[in-house]
Amino acid sequence: MIMVEHLTKRYGPHTVVDNISFHCEPGTVTGFLGPNGAGKSTTMRMICGLTPPTDGSATVAGRPYRQLPNPGREIGVLLDASAQHSGRTGRETLTLAATTMGVDRSRVAEVLDLVGLNAVAARRRVGAYSLGMRQRLGLALALLGDPRVLILDEPANGLDPEGIYWMRGLLRDFADRGGTVLLSSHLLREVEAVADRLLVVGGGRIVAQGGRDELLADTGTLVRARDSLALRLTLQRAALDATADTNGGFVVHADPGVVGQAAADAGVVLTELRPAAGGGLEQLFLTLTAGATTKEAVK
Missing domain, CATH: 3.30.70 (Alpha-Beta Plaits)
Structure with missing residues (x-):
């Protein structure tokens, strides 16, 4: 479960995230929506321990991200698909992550197949990847440790319609097997198709949250x-x-x-x-x- 309580982030006089609280339960996909600058990415970064909050707290599986003994085994994160070493191949990127997390290297081939990166793509350097391929590699990294929670920021960006449909099925299957997904996306129709719950922010504050059918x-x-x-x-x-x-x-x-x-x-x-x-x-x-x-x- 993801639990966010009274989370606030200020940069000097500017309040980017303003006292927001929500939770994401196992077995659900939560669509995290809002215009640019609404505080979505900052909130996700605070949940993942990358940005310290000014006030409030965020926990995953009952602990702050930085206190998880092996966070990659608990929570899969995709915040920036371009944040990969461009000189490594896709397979090298995943193998290094597997070694860091203590995951069996056989898992690398499994996730490559799961996200649709074939042997040719796996041998190619990440710098030569298209945006869609980087998204698939980023999702492979998020899934590598077989986590119970996924936090994904614009994971469908750069995917073609077939890829978007594939990702929708992947996330739905993950949640149906008991996983927890927090999904931020500007592709509203895709969020509507896959999300169980919606969380809408504007100006750093929550303006609506609840079940998809209830809100719509x-x-x-x-x-x-x-x-x-x-x-x-x-x-x-x-x-x-x-x-x-x-x-x-x-x-x-x-x-x-x-x-x-x-x-x-x-x-x-x-x-x-x-x-x-x-x-x-x-x-x-x-x-x-x-x-x-x-x-x-x-x-």
Whole structure:
């Protein structure tokens, strides 16, 4: 299990992660979502002992990462697929890691096959790998110690559609066998397809967390009008919290009846008025993170 309690990180006057708490249970995939600069990567780095927190704590299997006697056997981490020695081959990279963790070298061939890197790719130097191949190698390193927990930051970046589908199955199988996965990704449709739970952050704070079906069942009201500007002004005058979607409409945090009445009172002709649940995770993400900064946090 991953347990995060009141975790905070400040760089001088800048608060990057602001008092967040959550847990990830065995047998589940938790989708960790938020715009750039929201604090996702910093949170993952604090869980993995790479960045010291200002306040709060994070544990894996009941211990801080740095107190695990052999962390690679407990938790598999992929935070940066490019963080490999470019002069080593894929097989050399994994063999060195296996030696460090005390893993039998036969495991190297197993994980290479598991992530789809064949013998030719294994002999190639990492500097000649494509981004997708680096992602596969990074995932092989994360799986090498047969851990119970995976923490993955954008693991599908650089993969083609077939590779993304393959990764989805791999993570789902890992969780179904009792593993715990914390997955950060901008590929919202893929997260929606594989995640059991969702954790959404904005501006360093948690703005929503819970079961996927629970969160997606209540995403507000979707409304569109012939005159989008008139509709926006109407919603503002009615003090209705609204977020523009990608198709010229708005998602409003109110019941359809309330939204429809406000439009009718203002004489605005609507072309669509319905619960927004059909928008899926993408719409939920846009609604919850509206106004959150898209600038990178101070490092």
